Amino acid sequence: MALNGSDDRVGFSSWINRRLPVASFVKKHLTGYYAPKNFNFWYFFGSLALVVLAIQVITGIFLVMHYKPDASLNFAGIPRAFASVDYIMREVPFGWLIRYMHSTGASMFFVVVYCHMFRGLLYGSYREPRELIWIFGSLIFLCLMAEAFFGYLLPWGQMSYWGAQVIVNLFSAIPLIGDDLSLWIRGDYVIGDATLNRFFSFHVIAIPLVLIGLVIAHLAALHEVGSNNPDGVEIKNCKDDKGLPLDGIPFHPYYTVKDLFGAAVFLIIFFLVVFFVPEMGGYFLEANNFIPANPMQTPPHIAPVWYFTPFYSILRATTTDFLWRVAVAGLVYIVLSWRLLGSFISRFIVVAIWVAMLVGFKYVDAKFWGVLLMGVSVIILFFLPWLDCSPVRSIRYRPSWHMLLYFLFVFSFFALGFLGVQPPNPVSQVVSQVLSLGYLSFFFLMPWWSRKGRFKSVPTRVTD
Structure with missing residues (x-):
């Protein structure tokens, strides 16, 4: 047994560490x-x-x-x-x-x-x-x-x-x-x-x-x-x-x-x-x-909590007219990424997906595509490590106009969130559609724009 309090503490911690790797x-x-x-x-x-x-x-x-x-x-x-x-x-x-x-x-x-x-x-x-x-x-x-x-x-x-x-x-x-x-x-x-x-x-x-x-x-x-x-x-x-x-x-x-x-x-x-x-x-x-839930009385305006509203706005903005604008944006994406796709198989797959989208837009209800775009706006985050083709990591060493794109992305996100809690009207719907295209384009066009511009030299060691 230890003779003093200090030894007791050392002995106890040693006893614990022999049985559980706390230290x-x-x-x-x-x-x-x-x-x-x-x-x-x-x-x-x-x-x-x-x-x-x-x-x-x-x-x-x-x-x-x-x-x-x-x-x-x-x-x-x-x-x-x-x-x-x-x-x-x-x-x-x-x-x-x-x-x-x-x-x-x-x-x-x-x-x-x-x-x-x-x-x-x-x-x-x-x-x-x-x-x-x-x-x-x-x-x-x-x-x-x-x-x-x-x-x-x-x-x-x-x-x-x-x-x-x-x-x-x-x-x-x-x-x-x-x-x-x-x-x-x-x-x-x-x-x-x-x-x-x-x-x-x-x-x-x-x-x-x-x-x-x-x-x-x-x-x-x-x-x-x-x-x-x-x-x-x-x-x-x-x-x-x-x-x-x-x-x-x-x-x-x-x-x-x-x-x-x-x-x-x-x-x-x-x-x-x-x-x-x-x-x-x-x-x-x-x-x-x-107010207690009343299944017989619908509130005049239903909206989710604020942290869901950017994605809810994308859902609400998806109409039949908007889908055809998405189709045009998809065609622009194919043109811009054509050289990046490289192989014939990659190009064929992208074009086939675009054609399938056109057929789907024609025969499937816009509500489904709204749900899909809302899901895509979240799921696309998982693919960010492979969408970003920049030769550098940090925004500090990217072209200054890259920061502008980040700002527009953040603005789109906040604006969609604000519009998501407002009652719908024709003007806000058009604005939401533009912002939704901006939000999605930030990610889908990232393989193209992330490698463009003049990049600064990255130091070998961190700066203070």
Whole structure:
């Protein structure tokens, strides 16, 4: 037995490490993990996403203790699911705080994830050898969208009910399997108790398990190949006599301290929203969602939550006239990429796809193509590592007009998001169509424009 407290601590830690590799884990992923020394503001958002994930899991556990996924009416004629949320807000000690933290956290999750993805776009963090990191991140984004969609129905408010009704009905536009798929998602012929319980199980159990697994895979892949940096330079290429990167510093304590500071600032902003503007003018919590779901009364304007609206705008903009504009854009794409396609087989496949699209536009309803374009606008993110043919990673060393294209892409995304929450009208529809073409063209024309222009020389080592 040890003779003093210090020896006791050493003995206990040694006992733990012989049975569980805590010390080696900390060394590999914190003190021994070297990150580039030139991280900037944009690199806060990865750790902030973990902070929000923790908030959502913890608050979700407390909400599940009192929430009842039951669409039947109580003695007062109010759906029990809606009444349980009202009970949490009014009767459970600090229930209002937990509920507002969870609802605000849902929106904040997408804020930090969108910023995190934008940073990857700016600095080419999806390029070789980090393709898997990007793919895992894109899968996380899909899981977040599914998690938000399933959770949106649970309050059983008016907008929750009708929003779910609209989204589920979109799947019926898929030829051959659409009706059966919609029925499987609902669990019934109408949105009801079966749907609510099904969505509850997905939101509370299935999707979070997949999400946490993907986060672990994302971090494991990151620590295997190392972090990118604003210069897009591999710090592993320049090492000292000990084999340590000359332009790297240990993640702990240097970046853990910075991340703690960033988390503190973020939490101040987060709780300012929670305490003073939890509804955020109807963008985080809609006024109609404080009304119990009524299957007999349709709201005058149905729109998803703000983080879905850019993609919803693409869906809503897809009309028969718009499809023929897409066909013309497809022809332009073929002309611009003809030399890049190289082989006869590649050219034949692209032309065949374009001809098949023309036939489909003629005989298949525009609603299906709207659903398809909405899906493509998300799925195309997975192919970004192979669409970008630039000889450099970072935007710092690309032609200045590339930055203009990035700006137009971001503008299109935000403008589509704004138009998605507005009631439809002929003018906004035309604007949405133009913006949708701009959003999709950014990706589909990337193999062409990403290699054009005069590129700056990339330094061999990172800059401060």
